[in-house]
Amino acid sequence: MTTQKYPVGQHPNLPPPNNTVGVLFWLKENMFNGVLNSILTLFSFYVIITLLPPLLKWAIIYADWTGDSKDACTKDGACWVFIRVWFDQLLYGRYPSDSIWRINLSYVIAIVAAIPLFFSAVPKKIKLVLAAFLLVVYPIICFYLYYGGGFGLEVVETPRWGGLFLTLVIAVSGIVLSLPLGILLALGRRSNMPVIKSFCVVFIEFWRGIPLITVLFMASVMFPLFVPESLSPDKLLRVLVGVILFSSAYMAEVVRGGLQAIPKGQYEAAAALGLNYPKSMILIILPQALKMVIPGIVNTFIGLFKDTTLVLIIGLFDLLGMAQLAATNPNWLGFTVEGYVFAAVGFFVFCFSMSSYSQHLERVLNTGHRN
Amino acid sequence: MTESNQRELSDEIVIRINQMHKWYGEFHVLKDINLEVTKGERIVICGPSGSGKSTMIRCINRLEEHQQGQIIVNGTELTNDVKNIEEVRREVGMCFQHFNLFPHLTILENLTLAPMWVRKVPKSEAEATAMHYLERVKIPDQANKYPGQLSGGQQQRVAIARSLCMKPEIMLFDEPTSALDPEMIAEVLDVMTTLAEEGMTMLCVTHEMGFAKKVADRVIFMDAGQVIEQNTPTEFFENPQNERTQLFLSQILGH
Secondary structure (H helix, E strand, C coil), X not given: CCCCCCCCCCCCCCCCCHHHCCHHHHHHHHCCCCHHHHHHHHHHHHHHHHHHHHHHHHHHHCCECCCCCHHHCCCCCCEHHHHHHHHHHHHHECCCHHHHHHHHHHHHHHHHHHHHHHCCCCCHHHHHHHHHHHHHHHHHHHHHHHHCCCCCCXXXXXXXXXXXXXHHHHXXXXXXXXXXXXXXXXXXXXXXXXXXXXXXXXXXXHHHHCCHHHHHHHHHHHHHHHCCCCCCCCHHHHHHHHHHHHHHHHHHHHXXXXXXXXXXXXXXXXXXXXXXXXXXXXXXXXXXXXXXXXXXXXXXXXXXXXXHHHHHHHCCCEHHHHHHHHHCCHHHCCCHHHHHHHHHHHHHHHHHHHHHHHHHHHHHHCCCCCC | CHHHHCCCXXXXXXXXXXXEEEEECCEEEEEEEEEEEECCCEEEEECCCCXXXXXXXXXXXXXXXXXXXXXEECXXXXXXXXXXXXXXXXXXXXXXXXXXXXXXXXXXXXXXXXXXXXXXXXXXXXXXXXXXXXXXXXXXXXXXXXXXXXXXXXXXHHHHHHHHCCCCCEEEEECXXXXXXXXXXXXXXXXXXXHHHCCCEEEEECCCHHHHHHXXXXXXXXXXXXXXXXXXXXXXXXXXCCHHHHHHXXXXXXX
């Protein structure tokens, strides 16, 4: 027999017990929770304490920061003068220095147009206009800025493109174009129409089955053997197409995973309301499927971003390629580590940003998945 | 007590199913189904699980394809012609056992989506209609929530409202209360009863025999893919003809 001190619904909300909140509780609960955890915590502290000071000494305290030749590097630590001197090449390759403003201008346009997209206060219509601008108009502007040949801008041939700039050109076009292509392939692979289905299966399995290096070699070396020089498109363009087709095959499988996770009832409800195939895909199925596979999509994006470094082997010099090239310059031998560290930091910044943004996106789009 | 729903029915036939058969691969699920539904008629379909009752009503809006025979809805025959199928689906609303609301859209967006994209109704008008039906199912205050934030009973009522927003001629209910807690069944049945009283043509697969007695003009009993017996609720419950029907009724009403 229970006795009730309060009438139903009248029981006051009591504060939690004293020893379950606060810093000390957090430390105890998370870092010294049991013998094994305490040992691991102490071990981690030890590792940090042994590694951090030498790293700081090398990278900051004993590093050389000023000067403009190898002779300025006198101390024991890193020689950041190397990066300073090669900075423009690392960022823009052999792009003519009096035209670098063109690349910077394109960055500024992109950033200015993209910033409002990240604020929820901005009206949806403006966001749509900006997104359409970035996807349709912006690439055209970029082409004229980068390549030139119009509006009084001198032509800069693609072999002179390089550094971080080239990395971004390849990665961004790959990312932006492989997603829609991958979605189409995924839908095609689930289609009931045998011709479309088999085409998509063969396409996806072919591109997933060969290494990217093969694709790049095909694009740069083999392709010109079969097609006359005059008809052959620019090498960078061929590489871009190869990279896009390659990553769209991966994207297709990621998206297909999402499509398969959508309950059959969603397809049926959409059909029962009279929505036809394209409408039910665009309005009902894809928004849910894509949201579900954001981690997989971003994984593919990050993989693609880092795979751009492979263009080095066909003679294009991206960020990593330029760092290696600089380190093999006879006047600057012995600074490989600085070059690699710089390239690593560069790649990390971009990949980590993508990763953080995807986590943010998942939080924003989470409306609870209960059917 | 069951006399209340004995009434004059219209002669206009809105659904005509003629010698319809369906197979899942080798398995013969529906055998020689013949059914005529007149405008405004409310039909309850019952039967043991696996008897093909859900499959039958899902054939009416072509969520399932039949292989033999004829199904004519509102004068349109269901064939492989996508145009016909879409036309029928526009006029036939459906509620599912698991509601199947769109979890990425708010309640209001769930309700306005089909009118806006299928019927090309302007947004303001679609929203006004949506709010009207949300009031009818007694949850206008939930309009801006997401389906995941609602209880099962509320979700099913939203699903009914979503179908009604398309202003359908016929409503199909596929076990609308089977996934609900007992407390929530009543609120969904209330909405369905109101709808029936307003003259909506309804086909309802359900195990709620109280609802069948109160609302139905005709009760259809199915077993093993066949229509075994159909009659008015009074006759059906008090004087079942077929042995199989008697057994079924004794099992579900016996305790």
